[in-house]
Amino acid sequence: MAPTPVSYPKPYEAVVLDIEGTTTPITFVHQVLFPYILEHAQFFLETHWDDSTCQNYLAGLAKQNTEDIQQGLTDIPTIVNLTDPAIPKAKKIKTVVANIRYQMQQDRKIKALKDFQGYMWKDGYYSGDLKATVYEDVIDALRTWHERGVPVYIYSSGSVPAQKLLFGYSDHGDLTHYLHGYYDTSVGSKLAPESYQVIAGNIGREPANVLFVSDNPKEIQAAEATGMQVVISLRPGNALIADDVLQRYLTITSFASLL
Ligand SMILES: CSCCC(=O)C(=O)COP(=O)(O)O
Numbered sequence: 001m002a003p004t005p006v007s008y009p010k011p012y013e014a015v016v017l018d019i020e021g022t023t024t025p026i027t028f029v030h031q032v033l034f035p036y037i038l039e040h041a042q043f044f045l046e047t048h049w050d051d052s053t054c055q056n057y058l059a060g061l062a063k064q065n066t067e068d069i070q071q072g073l074t075d076i077p078t079i080v081n082l083t084d085p086a087i088p089k090a091k092k093i094k095t096v097v098a099n100i101r102y103q104m105q106q107d108r109k110i111k112a113l114k115d116f117q118g119y120m121w122k123d124g125y126y127s128g129d130l131k132a133t134v135y136e137d138v139i140d141a142l143r144t145w146h147e148r149g150v151p152v153y154i155y156s157s158g159s160v161p162a163q164k165l166l167f168g169y170s171d172h173g174d175l176t177h178y179l180h181g182y183y184d185t186s187v188g189s190k191l192a193p194e195s196y197q198v199i200a201g202n203i204g205r206e207p208a209n210v211l212f213v214s215d216n217p218k219e220i221q222a223a224e225a226t227g228m229q230v231v232i233s234l235r236p237g238n239a240l241i242a243d244d245v246l247q248r249y250l251t252i253t254s255f256a257s258l259l
């Protein structure tokens with residue numbers, strides 16, 4: 001017999017939130033953040049190339065590229081040896097841009113790519129070119145949880161610096177004072193139950209006392225496997241979710257239902 005769906009979250013001590021499709025529209029990520037990278041990557045690399053921070057992120061992309069090729073990803077554009085002085089800078093940049101573009105077409109949630117994106121977005125947020133969209137009902141919930149003393153954490157495939165920028169430069173101002181901590185895939189894949197165990201341990205709560213909200217059923221299943229309370233976020237433009245999944249889990253269209 002199919003399990004009965006829960007109709008409301010049980011009491012919880014802490015909240016862990018996904019970003020894309022949950023606190024923030026997918027369109028903001030795919031129609032604003034990602035195009036920013038694609039439009040500015042070439043010029044950004046030309047102007048930041050000699051920066052050691054830039055070189056560290058590029059080394060991450062190059063390492064990932066070596067691993068991808070070793071693992072048989074034949075289509076992925078090869079990044080030339082970035083430390084070879086005989087290769088012109090323009091050629092190096094061309095191969096990095098082609099590699100980033102390819103990975104973004106696949107919407108890969110790869111740490112090296114996400115780290116580099118976060119590094120690039122910093123300029124966009126600082127200059128005012130980027131301002132993040134956060135749903136109005138999320139702001140209300142963050143405020144309410146703050147008043148109630150319920151700590152709220154973020155767990156996203158986007159890098160921790162990218163998360164801090166998104167909530168620091170939102171269309172509702174700086175929201176970072178509402179957030180107690182940030183996790184990215186440094187703790188592990190969002191599809192692996194162990195990652196949610198690590199987060200629960202890190203925030204000092206039993207998984208059963210933590211509420212995780214995400215648009216991705218695979219993330220929901222991974223969190224649920226640890227005993228976390230889970231809720232699926234349904235937002236305009238999110239990927240469709242199979243009926244059996246929708247029947248099995250509590251779903252929300254607004255964070256107001258969680259308060
Ligand atoms: C916070 S960075 C922008 C979002 C992003 O790049 C991403 O991959 C979001 O994935 P999520 O795990 O939040 O669905």
Ligand SMILES: [Mg+2]
Nearest residue numbers: 018020021215
């Ligand atoms: Mg998401």
